[in-house]
Structure formats: C-alpha cells, structure tokens
Amino acid sequence: MDYTSALHHVLGLADSERMTDPPVKQPRYDLSRMIKFMHHLGDPQRGMRIVHVTGTKGKGSTSAMIASMLGSCGFKVGLYTSPHLHTMRERIRINGEPLSEVAFAEAVGKVWPSVNAIADGDGPERVTTFETLTGMAFAVFSEHMVDFQVFEVGMGGTLDATNLVEDPMVCVITSISLDHTAILGDTVEQIAKDKAGIIKPGAIVVTAPQSPSVIAILEEACLKSGATLVNVTEKYSWHGGKWDTTGQEFEVNGLSGSWQGRLPLLGEHQLENAVCAIATVEALAGRGVDVPHQEALDGLEQVYWPGRLEVLQENPLVVVDGAHNPYSTQKLVQAVQRHFPVERCILLFGATQGHDLSGIISALIELAPGEVIATTSRHPRSVPMDRLMNEFKELGFPVRWGGEVSKGLQQARQLAEPGDLILVTGSLFTAVEVREEILGIPAEEYPEFQKTGFLPKVR
Numbered sequence: 527m528d529y530t531s532a533l534h535h536v537l538g539l540a541d542s543e544r545m546t547d548p549p550v551k552q553p554r555y556d557l558s559r560m561i562k563f564m565h566h567l568g569d570p571q572r573g574m575r576i577v578h579v580t581g582t583k584g585k586g587s588t589s590a591m592i593a594s595m596l597g598s599c600g601f602k603v604g605l606y607t608s609p610h611l612h613t614m615r616e617r618i619r620i621n622g623e624p625l626s627e628v629a630f631a632e633a634v635g636k637v638w639p640s641v642n643a644i645a646d647g648d649g650p651e652r653v654t655t656f657e658t659l660t661g662m663a664f665a666v667f668s669e670h671m672v673d674f675q676v677f678e679v680g681m682g683g684t685l686d687a688t689n690l691v692e693d694p695m696v697c698v699i700t701s702i703s704l705d706h707t708a709i710l711g712d713t714v715e716q717i718a719k720d721k722a723g724i725i726k727p728g729a730i731v732v733t734a735p736q737s738p739s740v741i742a743i744l745e746e747a748c749l750k751s752g753a754t755l756v757n758v759t760e761k762y763s764w765h766g767g768k769w770d771t772t773g774q775e776f777e778v779n780g781l782s783g784s785w786q787g788r789l790p791l792l793g794e795h796q797l798e799n800a801v802c803a804i805a806t807v808e809a810l811a812g813r814g815v816d817v818p819h820q821e822a823l824d825g826l827e828q829v830y831w832p833g834r835l836e837v838l839q840e841n842p843l844v845v846v847d848g849a850h851n852p853y854s855t856q857k858l859v860q861a862v863q864r865h866f867p868v869e870r871c872i873l874l875f876g877a878t879q880g881h882d883l884s885g886i887i888s889a890l891i892e893l894a895p896g897e898v899i900a901t902t903s904r905h906p907r908s909v910p911m912d913r914l915m916n917e918f919k920e921l922g923f924p925v926r927w928g929g930e931v932s933k934g935l936q937q938a939r940q941l942a943e944p945g946d947l948i949l950v951t952g953s954l955f956t957a958v959e960v961r962e963e964i965l966g967i968p969a970e971e972y973p974e975f976q977k978t979g980f981l982p983k984v985r
Contacts, residue, residue: 529627532634533614533970539641540654559644560687563653563661566640570668571690577806578691580679580721581700581734583854584799587791588700588734589678590831591803596674596810597621598825599817604667606688607678608656611833611958613970618663620670622830633662656680660687684723696809697724697753698802699733701795702740703853715739722747729753730809734802756809758801766797769865771837776800781808787823792835793861795854800826833957835861838964842942843868846961848954850878852885858951859892868947870896872938875918876931876956877909886952887921893949897941898925901934903955931959 564571579589586607593605603621610616615624625633637658645652667675679686702718718740725731725747733744733755741757748755767775773790778801789800803826811817838844845866849858873895877883900914911927918925928934938948950960962969
C-alpha cells in the first residue's frame with residue numbers, strides 16, 4: 527500500500543469532519559465500536575503514560591506545548607492532534623515529526639484488517655475516519671515505544687474516540703465555550719459535562735480559567751472519580767512581557783517556582799495555554815517523572831503550532847488565525863488590538879458550516895475593519911459565498927465578493943496600503959489556504975473526492 531492508496535482507504539470511511547449535511551442534531555454513538563476496534567488491535571492504549579487534553583479552545587496549542595516540553599526533557603513523545611493543516615500525516619507525530627508517507631501507509635496497512643473485521647462483525651457499522659486515525663495513533667505510539675503520549679480530544683470528551691484512555695497521568699481541560707452545540711449541548715454547562723467525561727479515577731486534572739459554573743462541574747466530576755483538580759486560576763499567577771511579531775516573553779509563578787522565558791505564540795490566551803502546559807509537567811514531576819526545569823522551559827520556547835495568530839508576511843502585514851467561534855474570535859480581536867495596533871484592518875473571512883456565523887462576525891465588529899472580503903475555502907463544509915455576503919450585510923458590514931481563497935488574498939493585497947493589516951480568519955481551512963499561497967506549500971490532494979463529486983484537495 528502506498529501513501530495515496532492509504533489516504534484513499536482512510537478517507538473512504540465515514541468522515542464527520544467533511545460531512546456536508548446541514549448542521550442539525552446528529553446521533554451520538556457509544557464507544558462500543560471503538561472498544562472492539564482497539565481490542566482487535568491488541569489494546570495498544572493500555573499500560574501507556576498518557577496526557578489527555580480536551581477543551582473548546584486551545585487544546586491543540588496546549589497539547590503541542592506539553593509534547594514539546596517533554597520532548598526537550600529527553601523523552602520520546604507521541605502527539606495526536608486534529609484537524610491537520612497541510613497533510614494528514616501531521617495528526618500523528620513522534621518527537622514533533624509527522625509520520626513519513628511510508629510510515630503512514632504502513633500504519634494504515636496494519637490496522638486495515640481490524641477495520642474490515644469490525645465491518646464484517648455483528649456490531650455497528652465500519653469504524654469512521656477519525657476512529658481509524660485514533661487507533662493508528664495508539665498502535666504507532668505503542669510500536670515505537672514512546673515514553674509519553676499526548677492525545678488531543680477530537681470533539682467533546684465522553685464519547686470521543688480518544689476516550690479509550692483508561693489511566694491517564696494527567697487530564698487537561700482548556701477553556702470551555704460554546705461550539706458544536708448541535709452535538710455537545712446548548713450551554714457551556716452541558717458542554718463542560720461532556721468534556722469532563724475524560725476524567726478518570728486517580729488522575730490529576732489541570733483546568734484553564736473557567737466560569738464558576740464550569741469549575742463547579744469539574745469539581746463534582748473530580749470528587750466522584752477520586753481525581754485531583756488543579757485550577758490554574760487559584761494555584762498559578764502569570765503575566766506577559768515584551769513581544770514582537772515572532773512571540774512574547776512571559777513569567778509564570780508555579781507550584782515549583784518561577785518560569786521565565788519566551789513563547790513563540792502571540793495572544794494572552796496562549797499564555798493561559800502555556801500555564802496549563804506548565805501545570806501539567808509540574809503534575810507529572812509530582813508523580814515521579816524527571817522533568818528538569820530548564821529543559822522543559824526550552825521545550826516551551828521551541829513549540830511549533832502554526833495557523834494561530836501567525837504572522838506570514840510583514841509588508842503588507844498578513845496574519846492568519848483559525849478562530850471559528852464567538853469566544854475564540856473575541857480573543858483574536860483582543861490579541862490583534864494588543865499586538866498589531868494598525869490604522870486599518872482588511873479582513874479576509876471564510877467560515878465553515880456548523881458554527882455560529884453571526885456570532886463570529888459580530889465579535890469582529892470591534893476591529894472596525896476598513897475592508898471585508900468574503901471567501902470560501904475548498905473544504906466541502908465551507909459556507910457558500912451568498913450566505914456569507916448576506917450575513918455581513920445584515921450586520922452592517924460593507925463586504926466584497928472574494929471568491930476562492932487565493933483570489934480573495936490577491937484582492938486584499940491589491941487593496942492594502944503601507945501600514946495596513948490583512949487579517950485572515952473564520953476557519954482554520956481558510957488560514958491554511960493562505961499559508962499555502964504565501965509559503966508555497968503544496969496542497970495534499972485526495973483523488974477519491976474528485977471521483978465522488980467532492981471539491982478537490984479537501985481536508
């Protein structure tokens with residue numbers, strides 16, 4: 527099996543990330559199919575040292591920070607995240623490196639008999655794309671005998687495929703806000719209960735700053751399971767320092783002393799994520815893991831997590847960010863106002879179906895963009911141009927028709943004057959296509975979608 531064939535196999539399964547159906551209430555599945563799948567693979571998730579990370583925003587950034595810190599301490603670390611930016615291989619990393627095409631194809635070949643076995647059995651239908659990738663990650667990390675596995679939840683917590691983790695050393699819950707409400711619930715409290723499903727007996731649970739009602743839910747879940755809650759708001763203090771377009775300085779006062787360094791990610795929300803990462807490695811140290819302070823700090827300073835308030839170009843200034851719900855957009859606006867105090871913002875915006883479009887756009891009003899260009903990515907769930915245009919107009923934004931992302935970017939560049947900011951946001955997929963255009967990164971093609979009527983080169 528070569529890489530193209532491997533992609534065809536994996537993406538030929540049911541893939542909720544690319545469903546084009548309207549965002550209505552969807553059935554939740556139990557974990558029975560995933561349990562059978564993992565058992566057929568030999569239960570590679572058992573007996574491993576795992577950090578399990580969920581939340582609405584920041585869970586990917588925090589996972590990357592934790593993995594980088596542990597890797598800098600000399601550990602072999604597996605990192606599983608989603609979605610990917612430019613290649614499916616990014617989702618499964620060892621010591622920061624995505625699987626090679628050969629390794630990815632080999633991993634698909636090894637799990638595929640189990641995929642078929644589940645489909646041919648008496649239970650539920652064939653495993654999904656995400657379940658298959660999750661099973662691959664567990665199997666690859668076990669085969670490579672990594673010292674630690676850092677697993678980011680795909681969505682929610684309780685019924686996420688990653689929740690086959692039985693004995694995590696640390697569970698991390700980043701900022702919780704409204705997102706995926708059609709599946710997870712209509713209130714932050716409902717969503718918090720779903721995400722609290724990753725909490726296991728005896729685990730240390732690190733939580734980012736949360737609303738009092740969410741903290742109460744997490745406290746109750748920890749009490750019931752015998753887990754220990756570390757609320758960073760109570761146990762830690764932190765502040766940012768000098769910054770430029772490549773990152774920001776910080777100081778965190780933790781349980782084991784002061785952490786001072788530089789974070790190559792911008793925004794106060796990334797400082798909160800860094801505090802969660804520091805609290806996690808301190809919790810691991812408390813459980814007997816050798817985590818030298820300076821080495822861990824070096825890892826935090828070297829973390830790589832693109833597409834989040836990322837400066838791609840300085841003249842004109844082009845910044846991309848994958849914010850895709852009202853809360854994350856509010857944080858983005860605050861970060862832009864702090865780090866990029868320009869006279870005029872040109873907004874290049876493309877969104878994905880299933881999110882609060884009006885809420886996202888309303889959160890951008892405070893930026894008072896001088897120009898708004900609506901665009902649509904090649905992802906099957908990209909919001910159609912006519913709907914985007916209508917939404918902006920209803921909220922009082924003058925908006926231009928941008929078309930596909932590359933053409934929208936071209937239009938933004940033509941409009942830009944010295945000192946302007948071109949801000950690309952609304953979905954990670956829009957940010958990705960601008961990264962490809964500016965950095966010359968080839969898009970990964972998925973031929974099976976071309977054959978079935980999907981748009982080409984989708985993620």
